Amino acid sequence: MCANILPTDITLASQNADPAKLAAFEARITRGEKIEPGDWMPAEYRKQLVRMISQHAHSEYVGMLPEGSWITRAPNLRQKLVLIAKVQDEGGHGQYLYHAAETLGATREEMIEALLNGRAKYSSIFNYPPLTWADMGMIGWLVDGAAIKNQTMLAHCSYGPYSRAMVRICAEESFHNKQGKEMIYRYALGTPKQKAMAQDALNRWWWPTLMMFGPHDSDSPNTPQLARWGIKTKSNDELRQEFVDETIAEAHLVGLTIPDPDLRYDEASGHWLIGKIDWDEFWRVVNGDGPCNKERLAARNKAHDDGQWVREALAAYAHKSKSAI
């Protein structure tokens, strides 16, 4: 469910790499070949991928929490089944991605440890609270919609395991996105009270969703390098603009208002131009001071600690079976 490419500090790529190997590597990427575990790759390529994939995995994992909190309060059985399935998918997506990061030499132990002790970053969006049931629809429509933009791009990335994880994830996220749309259309076209709920949810999730795409291109100096290596083939602003254009058209059709007084349609370019994003808020939330950062981390730690006895039981069972043979 995540996007949020955090800025990175790629210094001059692969300064120490063998120039012939680097040229061959880049030629492979230009030819559209996938790089697979075991193939030669610049240290910086590996490092950037581990950073991106592990952050992405953590985001999926933490992404279970905001929606998980509404499972017991789903208004009917169908909605409850859908929400449980969706939360379960997010857990699965985390697993696909941890696997992809492991193929680059990162260990599961290190990654989980970094998440639990607060060192690792994850998408800022999950530090916002879902306050009403309409938020369950709005998260599917906006947050999953934004994530799919990013993930569809990454499905074409040059690293085989990451691209394959993304193909699987995109197929599953499509269900998440559509169940959200279904709910929002119903509310937006429903009773005045339902419509007000949908509008209220849009007002609260619109700006944090736009922040998921990460800082403006002018503040993302690494995008050209990541593009050259076939990791990110579209920039943050390009993806954000695609999302904005599609989503605004849809919002207007169902009679919802985008909470942006500066929003205007630019005839010349055919794009919607949005007002100023509050980047101070973005950095505050990324750096640990969002509405729910502490709660999310505490919940993950509690889940990990509460699962201790299960891990111990499984280990004891495996040990016993082995000694029985």
Add this chain to the structure above:
Amino acid sequence: MDTQWPRYEVFEKERPDWPHRNAGSVHAPDAEMALENARDVFVRRPHCLSLWVAPASEIFSMTAEQLAGFDWRSVPAGPDSEPYLVFQKQTQRAAETFVVHVGEVEARSHAEAMSHAVEKFGSGGVFVWWVCPARAVTRSEESDVSAMFAPSESKPYRQPHFYKVIAQLREIKSKASE
């Protein structure tokens, strides 16, 4: 720091006429639990007919690039010959497909199995090779199919086409333009 247990590679067979294909990996304390975890992680949706798991430590992997620089003279051989499963990545296109099961060879070591595999199955158009001793693979049983994989068939709400939102939006659009 908690240990996350050994990694098992997971192979999934989705259709009767398809081979087992690598889906990813899971961590588990033993092969039995690895199969259960693989079901939970990779079979939330139809269709799955069979799952295999194998400890990652038992799999010998080579990319085409590694194979090109490999010195076959240094291949060590064990005392006894045994069957190995051979897997190949055969295309750069289908992004979802990594290595698929193509057959078996007899060999006395992982490296020897690799050299036999390349001989037997040809190296043209192969991007990644995996070999794994057959004894290291744990397979779901025919009798497990209904318990392990059938539940995913009865959850149509996990499929995007369950939600008719595209048609709905089209209808809203045509009403708006009236």
